Amino acid sequence: MTHAAHNLAAPETGAVAAPLLSVRDLTVSVRDRGVVRPLVEGLSFDLSAGETLAIAGESGSGKSITSLALMGLLPNNVAVTSGQALLEGVDLPSLPEARMRGLRGAKVAMIFQEPMTSLNPVQRIGTQLVEAIRAHEQVGMRAAREAATLALRRVRISEPERRMGQYPHELSGGMRQRVMIAMALAMRPALLIADEPTTALDVTVQREVLDLLRDLQAETGTAIILITHDMGVVAETADRVVVMKSGRAVETGPVEQIFDAPTDRYTRDLLAAVPRLGAGAARGAPLPPEAPVPVARLVEAQVHFDIGSGFFGRPTHRVHAVEGVSFDIRQGETFGLVGESGCGKSTIAKALAGLVPHQGHVEVAGRKLSSLTASGRKAICRDVQMVFQDPMAALDPRMTVGDAVAEPLLIHGVGNPVMRRSLVKELFDKVGLGGEHMTRYPHEFSGGQRQRICVARALALQPKLIICDESVSALDVSVQARVLDLLAELQATVGVSYLFISHDMAVVENVVDRLAVMYLGQIVEMGTRDQVFGDPRHPYTQRLLDAVPIPDPARRGRTHVRPAGDMPSPIRRLGDPPDRLPLRDVGEGHLVADDTA
Structure with a gap:
């Protein structure tokens, strides 16, 4: 008899089964x-x-x-x-x-x-x-x-x-x-x-x-x-x-x-502290106004990686990581990118930061990245900063956190040592940590505190855009809520824009103004938060929202659509590019791809 069968054996009538x-x-x-x-x-x-x-x-x-x-x-x-x-x-x-x-x-x-x-x-x-x-x-x-x-x-x-x-x-x-x-x-x-x-x-x-x-x-x-x-x-x-x-x-x-x-x-x-789908609609904040020059803009952006090796050592396949993506980010706006692993979210972030080669038009603060000189690329780092998923991996364990926050200032030659120290203390106060923390090392802080330090470092050069790449996904829900509140406070006071990348739809709904849903390197739906979450039109968006766990035991019996098979691969043979998905406007700028995911 198997262990499971033994465990399920019915107890004698009237007897109370002993706990396993x-x-x-x-x-x-x-x-x-x-x-x-x-x-x-x-x-x-x-x-x-x-x-x-x-x-x-x-x-x-x-x-x-x-x-x-x-x-x-x-x-x-x-x-x-x-x-x-x-x-x-x-x-x-x-x-x-x-x-x-x-x-x-x-x-x-x-x-x-x-x-x-x-x-x-x-x-x-x-x-x-x-x-x-x-x-x-x-x-x-x-x-x-x-x-x-x-x-x-x-x-x-x-x-x-x-x-x-x-x-x-x-x-x-x-x-x-x-x-x-x-x-x-x-x-x-x-x-x-x-x-x-x-x-x-x-x-x-x-x-x-x-x-x-x-x-x-x-x-x-x-x-x-x-x-x-x-x-x-x-x-x-x-x-x-x-x-x-x-x-x-x-x-x-x-x-x-x-x-x-x-x-x-x-x-x-x-x-x-648990983020809930539907709670974001209560914010009701108006969208930031469109400006002649957005903080960031992508037009038909593409990122490809050639792999494999043929008889003469030439590549045989191509990873279509990003395929014809277009959107812009306004001043003071939080723009969300959502989708499953491998859909191209983080690759777009790296393209905006100038970390991967790309095709198409990518610009930050009106400057096209592909035409920049070495000094111009360094200057772009002042306008674009990143906050990563794992704060412990993003901080040097041998460097005090004060020195870590001051490092961007030092690299870009901002001020003298006394001025830099004063700026760092100001940044620590801004993210809710006192100046007494500056001499400590990363291991002496909790995960949420380390992420606050990473936010302080990202703010050091007064960037126009901060890219948050899964920056709260590794945190506990209460710590996550405090970090998200901090990001909102900073946006209200300094007017910074965010590109918020996540696969957690409940978190995204509670923080973004507009968002794009990505699938296999392409955008399948894009619009305001209320358009995408209140009226999702693309089957893939609907599937993402349907899969979100709801913190309510009374709703646990709901049925879910189970996808057939695995997600297709973005890897294709050279000369066999994927079909582009045209986006159509279904009303007031709500864009939806014509295919079915």
């Missing part, structure tokens, strides 16, 4: 320079077979440490110091590693946030799946390969036999996450722990992965612990919720109770 997992007063502590400090303290909850329990909270709340404790994967200086975690009566933290190794995969499995770091990049997908199966079952190679192929088919991967022979880098992010789910569920474990399984994925891929987990749970009866900070995902998937803050559970209950009548202030604040 029972966590009692679990405390996990770290030993740092001789001092023992709790990371998770006194955590208790039960989980039944076939149930989904969400552990929600912001970074540092203890969610992931709890999952690692259950899996027996804690770092050397971290240990369970008290309490129990009983899986079918077996206390997991007390097991020796040799016995725990036998349970991992067979009884309890885990899916991590970033599938690329979880898969071996130098081994084929089939090799890794077969290895996982044979580690727990004494079967021959042929039977293991058949089981691996079946596992890929169960997670709805197209052409599973071909995928078995591919390497991880040949698959999209969503496909890699499906492989991880296939690997985790191959042995039909009683418990599956999913640690932020959709955070790094586009909204449509996230929807597919969540639907897939729900379908597989119904089929196998596996219990799921879902660890996330996305309350929309919690509302759509969980049966019960544990809300954690600073290592403690502050509230526990059914998902409907947590959303409809939260009792703890932290839970209420967490829910209030």
Whole structure:
């Protein structure tokens, strides 16, 4: 009998089924320079077979440490110091590693946030799946390969036999996450722990992965612990919720109770910070007026990358990253670019910053980028600055944050040391950080504070345009809300324009004035925020909006259109360009492509 079948066995009449997992007063502590400090303290909850329990909270709340404790994967200086975690009566933290190794995969499995770091990049997908199966079952190679192929088919991967022979880098992010789910569920474990399984994925891929987990749970009866900070995902998937803050559970209950009548202030604040589709319409701010010279303009912009190598070393294929894109950004406006990974959003940002070669007309502040000299390109950096997704990667860990913010001033020869220091202090005050922070290093700040420092650095040269490339997607919802409020305040005071790039449609609706929806390097819909969100005309825009998780458990039963197959590739043979999608005006500047996505 499989584990799933065992878990679903009906209890005797009148008997109350024992929980599959029972966590009692679990405390996990770290030993740092001789001092023992709790990371998770006194955590208790039960989980039944076939149930989904969400552990929600912001970074540092203890969610992931709890999952690692259950899996027996804690770092050397971290240990369970008290309490129990009983899986079918077996206390997991007390097991020796040799016995725990036998349970991992067979009884309890885990899916991590970033599938690329979880898969071996130098081994084929089939090799890794077969290895996982044979580690727990004494079967021959042929039977293991058949089981691996079946596992890929169960997670709805197209052409599973071909995928078995591919390497991880040949698959999209969503496909890699499906492989991880296939690997985790191959042995039909009683418990599956999913640690932020959709955070790094586009909204449509996230929807597919969540639907897939729900379908597989119904089929196998596996219990799921879902660890996330996305309350929309919690509302759509969980049966019960544990809300954690600073290592403690502050509230526990059914998902409907947590959303409809939260009792703890932290839970209420967490829910209030969640961006919701439809809330953006309440802003009602008028569009900035058109000016003779916009801050930025693209006319038929194209960015191509030639790849492959023929017999004489010549390229054979071309990546059509951006194909005939046209739009402008007004003074004091926030213009949004949305779409899935690979649609060309970030490539447009790089073209505007002069970081990639392009064709067509791209200008900033009335200056055409392709005609600039070296000194002119350096001057453009004063007009265009970028705020990236990961603030830790964008800051030099060996440089104080004050020096990091002052560096653009130094490069462009602005002022003397005393003047630069004064300007930096002013910038720190402007983004809500005091001058006392200037001598600290990046690791001494939280993620939200680091992103504020990146915003301060972007403002140092008083640019006309700041490009925010997924600049809040890695932040917790409350931190995200504070950074977005900061960007709005700065726009109101200094009149800067933003190009806001994101795949989070709820966030985009709450911050942009106008936006363009991109698909395979081309714009398929463009208009004001109210036009695109209030009356989406293109099927692809409708699909993006339909996939957004709604933080309301009462609406979890809605049906979703599931796309057939994978997104087409922007890579085509040389001499075979894609068809251009003409945009037609459906009223008051609302532009929609004529095709169907």
